[in-house]
Amino acid sequence: MKPGMNFKKLLKRIAQLVNEYRDAGLLRQSDLFDKEWYRERNPDVPEGAEIRHFLRFGGREGRAPSEKFDAAGYLKANKDVAYRGLNPLVHYLKWGKEEGRKVAVARPPMRVPLSEKRRSAPAIDLSRYSRNGTLLVTEQEIRDLELLHETDLFDAEWYLENYPHLKNQDPYLHFLRHGGFEGLKASENFDCEWYCDIYPDVVLHGVHPLLHYLKHGMKEGRFKGMPPKIASVVKRTVADLMTLDPEIESCHPLHGKHLRLRPNFSIPTDELGAAWTEIFHDLPAGIRHVVFMPWLVKGGADLAGVNILRAAQEAVGVSATLLVLTDHDKVDAFDWLPSGSQVLVLSDYDADLNQQNRQRIVEALIFALQPESITNVNSLACWAALVEKGKAFQSICKVYTTLFCRDFTEDGRGAGYADTHLRAAIHNVDKIYFDTNVFLEEVVARYGFTPALTQKLQFLPQPALDDLREIAKKAQADEQRPAIFWAGRFCHQKNTELLGRIIRSLPEVALDVYGGGEPQREAELAALAETQPKLRLLGMFASFSKLPLERYAAFLFTSRFEGMPTVLINAAAAGVPIIASNVGGVCELVTNETGWLIDALDDERAYCAAIQEILDNPEEVQRRLQAMRKKLGIERSWSAFKAGLPFSSMSSSEAEHV
Amino acid sequence: MSKFHVTAIVNGHKEGLWLKPALDSVWACFEVAREQGLTTELLVAMDRADALSVEIVSDSVARFPHVRVVPMNHGDVGHARNQAALMAEGEYVAFLDGDDLWGPTWLSDAYAMASADERELVLHPEVNVYFGHDPHVFVHIDAESKNFDTAALALVNYWTSLCFVRREFLVENPYPETDLAAQIGYEDWAWNLKVMSAGAVHKCVPGTGHAIRMKRISLVRQTSSAGCIAAPSDIFKKVLKNQARRPDSKLRIAV
Numbered sequence: 066m067k068p069g070m071n072f073k074k075l076l077k078r079i080a081q082l083v084n085e086y087r088d089a090g091l092l093r094q095s096d097l098f099d100k101e102w103y104r105e106r107n108p109d110v111p112e113g114a115e116i117r118h119f120l121r122f123g124g125r126e127g128r129a130p131s132e133k134f135d136a137a138g139y140l141k142a143n144k145d146v147a148y149r150g151l152n153p154l155v156h157y158l159k160w161g162k163e164e165g166r167k168v169a170v171a172r173p174p175m176r177v178p179l180s181e182k183r184r185s186a187p188a189i190d191l192s193r194y195s196r197n198g199t200l201l202v203t204e205q206e207i208r209d210l211e212l213l214h215e216t217d218l219f220d221a222e223w224y225l226e227n228y229p230h231l232k233n234q235d236p237y238l239h240f241l242r243h244g245g246f247e248g249l250k251a252s253e254n255f256d257c258e259w260y261c262d263i264y265p266d267v268v269l270h271g272v273h274p275l276l277h278y279l280k281h282g283m284k285e286g287r288f289k290g291m292p293p294k295i296a297s298v299v300k301r302t303v304a305d306l307m308t309l310d311p312e313i314e315s316c317h318p319l320h321g322k323h324l325r326l327r328p329n330f331s332i333p334t335d336e337l338g339a340a341w342t343e344i345f346h347d348l349p350a351g352i353r354h355v356v357f358m359p360w361l362v363k364g365g366a367d368l369a370g371v372n373i374l375r376a377a378q379e380a381v382g383v384s385a386t387l388l389v390l391t392d393h394d395k396v397d398a399f400d401w402l403p404s405g406s407q408v409l410v411l412s413d414y415d416a417d418l419n420q421q422n423r424q425r426i427v428e429a430l431i432f433a434l435q436p437e438s439i440t441n442v443n444s445l446a447c448w449a450a451l452v453e454k455g456k457a458f459q460s461i462c463k464v465y466t467t468l469f470c471r472d473f474t475e476d477g478r479g480a481g482y483a484d485t486h487l488r489a490a491i492h493n494v495d496k497i498y499f500d501t502n503v504f505l506e507e508v509v510a511r512y513g514f515t516p517a518l519t520q521k522l523q524f525l526p527q528p529a530l531d532d533l534r535e536i537a538k539k540a541q542a543d544e545q546r547p548a549i550f551w552a553g554r555f556c557h558q559k560n561t562e563l564l565g566r567i568i569r570s571l572p573e574v575a576l577d578v579y580g581g582g583e584p585q586r587e588a589e590l591a592a593l594a595e596t597q598p599k600l601r602l603l604g605m606f607a608s609f610s611k612l613p614l615e616r617y618a619a620f621l622f623t624s625r626f627e628g629m630p631t632v633l634i635n636a637a638a639a640g641v642p643i644i645a646s647n648v649g650g651v652c653e654l655v656t657n658e659t660g661w662l663i664d665a666l667d668d669e670r671a672y673c674a675a676i677q678e679i680l681d682n683p684e685e686v687q688r689r690l691q692a693m694r695k696k697l698g699i700e701r702s703w704s705a706f707k708a709g710l711p712f713s714s715m716s717s718s719e720a721e722h723v
Numbered sequence: 724m725s726k727f728h729v730t731a732i733v734n735g736h737k738e739g740l741w742l743k744p745a746l747d748s749v750w751a752c753f754e755v756a757r758e759q760g761l762t763t764e765l766l767v768a769m770d771r772a773d774a775l776s777v778e779i780v781s782d783s784v785a786r787f788p789h790v791r792v793v794p795m796n797h798g799d800v801g802h803a804r805n806q807a808a809l810m811a812e813g814e815y816v817a818f819l820d821g822d823d824l825w826g827p828t829w830l831s832d833a834y835a836m837a838s839a840d841e842r843e844l845v846l847h848p849e850v851n852v853y854f855g856h857d858p859h860v861f862v863h864i865d866a867e868s869k870n871f872d873t874a875a876l877a878l879v880n881y882w883t884s885l886c887f888v889r890r891e892f893l894v895e896n897p898y899p900e901t902d903l904a905a906q907i908g909y910e911d912w913a914w915n916l917k918v919m920s921a922g923a924v925h926k927c928v929p930g931t932g933h934a935i936r937m938k939r940i941s942l943v944r945q946t947s948s949a950g951c952i953a954a955p956s957d958i959f960k961k962v963l964k965n966q967a968r969r970p971d972s973k974l975r976i977a978v
Binding site: 291302310330333341347408425429457459 | 849850854863870874882906973
């Protein structure tokens with residue numbers, strides 16, 4: 066210790082004592098301080114120490130010095146006094162009175178009849194805080210007491226053992242109202258004096274140190290100090306080694322009464338550590354393939370993910386696969402999953418996990434599970450992990466990913482993993498599956514992929530669903546179907562405004578429209594339906610296969626841009642004639658041999674001509690449907706899909722048909 | 724039969740003027756160990772060391788009665804430790820990086836603990852005092868403490884590399900290869916996992932501490948910025964195999 070520092074401290078202490086002496090005199094002369102009254106209401110204050118206690122602790126804690134002065138109210142009304150950590154009564158007597166600041170009489174704490182219902186049942190036994198059926202604590206105090214009961218940083222037994230003069234008091238209430246503010250230790254693991262010394266803002270704002278840590282400090286990354294036993298080993302190590310290396314001696318945080326050091330306790334206690342630990346203890350053993358998806362909603366990419374999971378399950382067994390939903394908690398399409406599928410939803414463990422922590426969990430899953438292979442189907446967390454650590458993952462497992470056509474933002478800008486992540490990740494990926502050749506070729510051309518890199522890209526047509534084939538059989542047996550239908554989201558991409566022009570051109574043709582979306586488009590279509598009796602708006606649909614497909618003569622598809630829309634594959638599988646705009650990969654399914662492909666995307670006359678032909682020429686319809694069935698059988702069968710994936714090479718002792 | 728109770732292995736590279744305090748701390752440890760009746764040797768593994776480091780080591784080790792300074796050309800701290808372990812003549816080996824310091828009771832306390840336990844132990848100090856840039860304290864966790872959980876070893880390394888271990892066990896379970904180009908790094912983290920899988924127990928020696936110098940540029944930071952992970956280990960799969968399903972498991976199963 067430097068001599069200069071000792072002297073400074075001594076001077077400071079003397080000044081404090083002198084001030085305290087003067088302030089005590091002020092209180093003695095004032096009828097606003099009532100010694101007996103104070104002691105009676107504060108049984109933790111020893112007899113004879115009332116003034117000292119009020120000056121050192123009670124005032125700042127908001128304890129009333131008499132029934133004539135509401136200290137808590139004064140601090141609340143005069144933020145400057147509270148902020149500077151001044152004693153409220155001393156301030157009033159010295160300056161506040163002259164400044165015209167108001168005082169109120171002290172009120173006992175709000176007492177609530179026990180029978181009065183709280184918003185939720187308290188997690189503590191309130192009977193210990195009540196007398197004659199009346200609660201002696203406020204609602205806020207009940208919430209704070211619940212916190213103290215919950216946390217292991219407050220140890221009531223330890224508290225009473227170490228502060229034996231409090232043995233007749235409730236340790237929780239004493240610590241809440243007084244002990245914390247007086248700098249007492251909450252347990253071996255939390256020292257209020259240390260916390261206040263390190264974080265003077267807590268003192269300035271008059272906040273209870275442990276409650277501050279629990280409510281705010283922890284989230285803000287503040288330290289809670291270190292147990293005395295650890296602190297003593299640290300101090301001994303520093304003392305032993307500072308003579309060997311002067312840099313240790315000059316490292317200020319290692320010295321002084323309170324070690325100003327960030328302690329790191331091996332096992333992380335942050336939100337990532339907590340979520341991961343819980344996840345780890347839920348992980349099944351023997352996982353061989355993991356599919357990462359952002360969520361599971363009723364979309365085309367989600368169906369592709371489910372198909373990949375199902376293919377992996379057929380190869381290695383359901384129990385050897387794991388589906389991880391990384392980015393969101395949406396699971397609307399959970400019923401799409403094969404029975405027994407194991408699904409880990411990261412948001413189930415902490416809905417507030419940030420994107421970086423979600424990525425870290427993806428990395429930890431691969432590191433801990435060591436699967437033979439993984440497939441990323443649009444998971445942002447997994448894409449980010451592949452960019453940063455994909456090379457390392459390849460030492461653990463085969464890495465596959467999918468790519469679907471880019472999305473477009475409201476203002477028309479393209480956005481997709483092909484643009485943002487593909488080029489950085491491709492070196493760390495074994496295979497990338499595209500659902501359309503058109504997009505695959507576009508990516509190769511746009512980014513100038515070399516033949517070696519292009520080898521990693523594979524076209525994998527999504528299969529048609531078996532249950533829709535049954536509809537096709539039924540439809541064949543039915544009579545002629547006079548109406549056509551449109552199904553999708555009402556948005557710019559789907560070009561709903563074209564529907565109005567088509568229905569006006571063919572007012573005699575019935576058009577059923579399923580779906581919903583942007584309110585303005587909904588309103589426009591509703592207005593149109595009032596003037597066009599053949600247009601019916603039939604609302605949202607749960608799934609394409611649930612629509613009465615057999616009723617319709619054709620499916621009308623008008624999108625401005627797409628990849629390979631699942632809805633078209635479904636319509637084709639259901640044996641419905643298709644009239645479709647020639648966008649994205651649509652031409653890989655719908656041609657003028659298998660349906661009606663419209664090149665003039667926004668020209669209603671082309672769509673009307675196709676509708677007219679379908680209604681007038683049933684032989685041609687049957688010819689094209691037959692061609693579509695053949696194409697589906699070759700290109701989009703389940704066996705063709707499975708053959709395109711690498712799972713068949715994974716031997717299995719428990720493979721099963723899913 | 725080993726010639727010494729403990730071999731102190733100091734890994735030198737380009738520590739220069741920081742080597743002297745490290746060797747001084749070894750000397751202080753040897754003094755305490757000698758008072759406890761232990762015999763010790765010093766082996767300084769100079770892996771692609773610079774001239775200044777070589778000169779400082781040469782000047783600082785003369786006082787040690789049993790010392791070898793071994794030039795190496797691995798460029799890999801794990802390999803250097805493995806080679807040093809092969810050459811060591813102590814029953815136990817203890818590692819020290821050339822810019823860090825041991826507390827004086829480290830070797831004697833660790834030896835007392837290891838020799839009193841029949842199990843294969845990998846011993847660590849209770850605390851590590853990080854000084855210099857960003858000073859902090861790293862408190863090691865004992866694998867037999869109630870708070871221990873293997874799970875987060877998939878996120879972070881629980882123990883530093885400055886461990887105390889039986890030499891033969893280390894020779895049988897050497898540090899794994901690192902390959903920064905393949906994003907495989909953290910030889911100490913990987914080895915900590917590997918020895919757990921081999922059945923060793925990581926324990927802390929109560930009351931002991933190391934001082935670790937924090938530098939703005941360190942191997943750990945370089946490894947981290949290269950996006951590395953530790954070499955994979957099967958320890959997690961072993962734990963999962965014996966793990967019962969939690970009653971309040973949040974894993975969803977499709978029906």
